[in-house]
Structures are given as structure tokens and as C-alpha cells.
Amino acid sequence: MANVVVVGTQWGDEGKGKIVDLLTRYADYIVRFQGGNNAGHTLVVDGRKFVFHLIPSGILYENKKCMIGNGVVIDPEVLLAEMQELEENDLPVTPERLMISEKAHLIMPYHKALDLNQEAALNGRKKIGTTGRGIGPCYGDKINRKGIKIGDLLDEKLFRDKLKDNVEEKNFLLTKQLFSEPVSFEAIYTQFQVFAEKLAPYLGNVSVELDGARKKGRHILFEGAQGTQLDIDHGTYPFVTSSNTVASNACTGSGFGPVHIDGVIGILKAYTTRVGSGPFPSELFDDTGDQLQRKGGEFGATTGRKRRCGWLDTVVANEAIRLNGITGLAITKLDVLSGQPMLKIATSYEAGGRKYKAMPSNIRIAGEVKPVYEEISGWQEEIVAARSVDDLPLKARDYIRRIEDITETPVVIISVGPARDETLLLNNPFSG
Numbered sequence: 335m336a337n338v339v340v341v342g343t344q345w346g347d348e349g350k351g352k353i354v355d356l357l358t359r360y361a362d363y364i365v366r367f368q369g370g371n372n373a374g375h376t377l378v379v380d381g382r383k384f385v386f387h388l389i390p391s392g393i394l395y396e397n398k399k400c401m402i403g404n405g406v407v408i409d410p411e412v413l414l415a416e417m418q419e420l421e422e423n424d425l426p427v428t429p430e431r432l433m434i435s436e437k438a439h440l441i442m443p444y445h446k447a448l449d450l451n452q453e454a455a456l457n458g459r460k461k462i463g464t465t466g467r468g469i470g471p472c473y474g475d476k477i478n479r480k481g482i483k484i485g486d487l488l489d490e491k492l493f494r495d496k497l498k499d500n501v502e503e504k505n506f507l508l509t510k511q512l513f514s515e516p517v518s519f520e521a522i523y524t525q526f527q528v529f530a531e532k533l534a535p536y537l538g539n540v541s542v543e544l545d546g547a548r549k550k551g552r553h554i555l556f557e558g559a560q561g562t563q564l565d566i567d568h569g570t571y572p573f574v575t576s577s578n579t580v581a582s583n584a585c586t587g588s589g590f591g592p593v594h595i596d597g598v599i600g601i602l603k604a605y606t607t608r609v610g611s612g613p614f615p616s617e618l619f620d621d622t623g624d625q626l627q628r629k630g631g632e633f634g635a636t637t638g639r640k641r642r643c644g645w646l647d648t649v650v651a652n653e654a655i656r657l658n659g660i661t662g663l664a665i666t667k668l669d670v671l672s673g674q675p676m677l678k679i680a681t682s683y684e685a686g687g688r689k690y691k692a693m694p695s696n697i698r699i700a701g702e703v704k705p706v707y708e709e710i711s712g713w714q715e716e717i718v719a720a721r722s723v724d725d726l727p728l729k730a731r732d733y734i735r736r737i738e739d740i741t742e743t744p745v746v747i748i749s750v751g752p753a754r755d756e757t758l759l760l761n762n763p764f765s766g
Contacts (some may be wrong), residue, residue, distance in 0.1 A: 335551040336596045338763045339581040342561030343654035345608040347634065347641060348601040349666035351377050351391045353747060354557045356757055360764035361555035363399045363547050364392030367587030368577040369559030370407040370441060370472070372465040374634070378752045388413045390557050393420060393427060401540050404437035405577065405587020407472040408484055410529040434533065435540040436485030444504035444517045445471040451512040473576040485537055487530035497523055541589025548594055553764050556584035562654040563693070570693065570700055573612025581658040597763045599746065600660035602651055604668045607641040609634045613700040616644035616680045630670040645678040647705065648740045653692055655743050662746035662761060665734060669750045674712040677733060680705035681740060710736055718751040723758060
């Protein structure tokens, strides 16, 4: 038995979906524990491309149980659309294959309206770069004890009362503060009654189910969204998401005891990317950055926005290792670096005559720091066909070893291409 958490070590978009898909072969349960449909996992299986926003990527395996934990915020329209798409691809999502925590909170139409209008009201550098999916306002209502849980849909009176109070409050904000159109109580109520009927068979107590699975010796894989530097507490605040993205939230966001976690795999892209606003010390503004963007296909899976690209940042990597308790690294998109004559690795920052080995908590300073690089020779060979470490060019192996040396963490997985079989599994966290 092993219970393993997979998290992103950078600003998201590290390739978690592919690694989760790989490890799902060895797991019995796959659990999404935070975030919403502001994150996307892209998988390429047998030439078919799948993009998931809410359903755990383990759903592509018919004999696995997928779970959406209480820490996730759910837009039912998006969730049902994903289920419909899977059914059209001969992968029906039944209650036997997917359980949704009855404690997960609902993203409502007024959350999306507030998200878009509040972002539009910000000027220039103050813009967060939100996806406009309503994630922040939904988590805000949860913390303010005004949220609506998906389980509330099963109690018509409770849902109606909660919705009435929220629509009254949100319409005041939309019309009086943001000078926007109000939302309709009746339209939302009617729409969500349809959602309730469709989703009711999937709702349950994820915590109880997981505890039973653990006692039976089942393997459990916890799937995070976004990356460590987008964590609401530990990331580059306020340019972050609205939930805790670090591994400890796998327990809070699913109702699973922390003492039962056996390992944490950190997904580290071989270079660094970021979508949206905020500090990015190793960002490249030259032809190299453009090359990485083009070759890596760096567009957001959820928004389609072009990703900012830069050299590998081990200040960020080491911070993720410390915050998550990472036991092994999965290096993704190593193939994108093929053809670069020289690679750079950021090992520290400098600003105002001071050296930083961690991301400054002061957001102004974080935006001013300059990376201190070390250089390492690149390789020219394409590596997509590699199926073992020995198949990699010597300089590619040197790059991996240097990452291990700087982070003091073993590399357990290496991805050399987008397809399932273009992955080297050096140490299986579910074995032994």
C-alpha cells in the first residue's frame, strides 16, 4: 500500500496531468483535492488529446475510482460537459468510476460575474491575470461562510434560501459597486435544479471512502492543480490562485489523515513558465524564450494564453521541495531543451545588494530580483525516442544530475515527449 501526492513545483503547467496518468496505472484511487476549472491537464493517449479541468485524469483508466475532494470548487456546467465529452469518446463516467464530495463548494454564475468585473476594474500592473472562472469569489464565499456546497443541491429549501441571500448580496455589489448587470435568481435556481438531478448519484463522503480504501490496502494517488508558487499562503501573493496548492492540502482537501501520506512527487518542468501577471525572475525576453515557447507549445490548457518562458529556477524548485516535503522529482519537457547550445540554471537571486536563496515575501522585491545563473552545456540530439536513462545524451544526463545536486532530491521520472510511452520511470513510488 502507498499513498502518494503529486504537486507542481513552479507556477503550474508543469505537466502534472501526464505524470498522474502514468502513475494511475499503479493506483486504485485518484483524488483531485483543490482548485477548480481554472486549471487544465492535457493528455495525449493513442494520438487522442484530452484536456481535463475538474475530473481527475485517471478517468481514462476504466478500472480506477476517481474522486473530487471537498477542497475543489465545482462549476457543474463544466463538470457535466467534461462527462459528456468522455461519454462521446466511449469512456462513460458512472457513479462507480467517479465520486464527488458532497462538501465541495459550487461556483455560481454570480461568482463568474464578480470575477470578470473585479478584474476589469483593476489597472495595469494590479491585474491578477485571473481566468474569470469565478474561482476566487467562490473560495471567498467559502471563507466568509456564505458558500453553497454541492450537497446543498439535494435539499431544495436549503439551496433556495442560500441562493436567495447570495443573489441579493451579489446583485448589490454587481450593480452598485461594479456598475454591471444583475443576475437572475429564478434563472439560476432553475438551471441548478437540472444540475442537481444529474449529479445526485455521484455525491458522497469522499473522506469515508478513502479511509475504507486505505484500510483495505489500496493505492491512493492525490492530484493537485496549479503549482507551489501559486499557493495562496506560500506563493507570489497576490499573483496566486485562491487555494492552497501545496501537498499538505491533499489531506485537508479530501479528508485524509496526513500520517498516511507516504510520498510526494514534485513535477518540475526542465525550464520555467508562467501564465498571467506576477514576478518571474528567470523570464526570457529574447529569441531563446520564443524558441522554448514555440517548441514547448506553451499555451494555457484552460485559457489558451501564451505562457511566459524562462530558464530553470532552482530557487523556486528548492522552495517547493521544502514546502511540500517532496521525496522525488519528475522532470518534464526535457526534450524541449534539445538543440540549445548552452543552458542556464538560476541558483539564487540578487536585489539591492542582497542575495536571496528563497523567493522574497515582499512582492515588490520579488518583482525586482535578478537571477544568479550557472551555465551548463546543452545537447543537440533529439531525445523523444529515449526509453532509458542510458539512451539520453551524456549532456542531458549531466543536466539531470545537476538538478539532483542542487535540489538534493532524486529524479524519479523523466518525460521526453508528450505521449504516454515517452516517459522514463526510474523509481515507482507505488512499488516496494
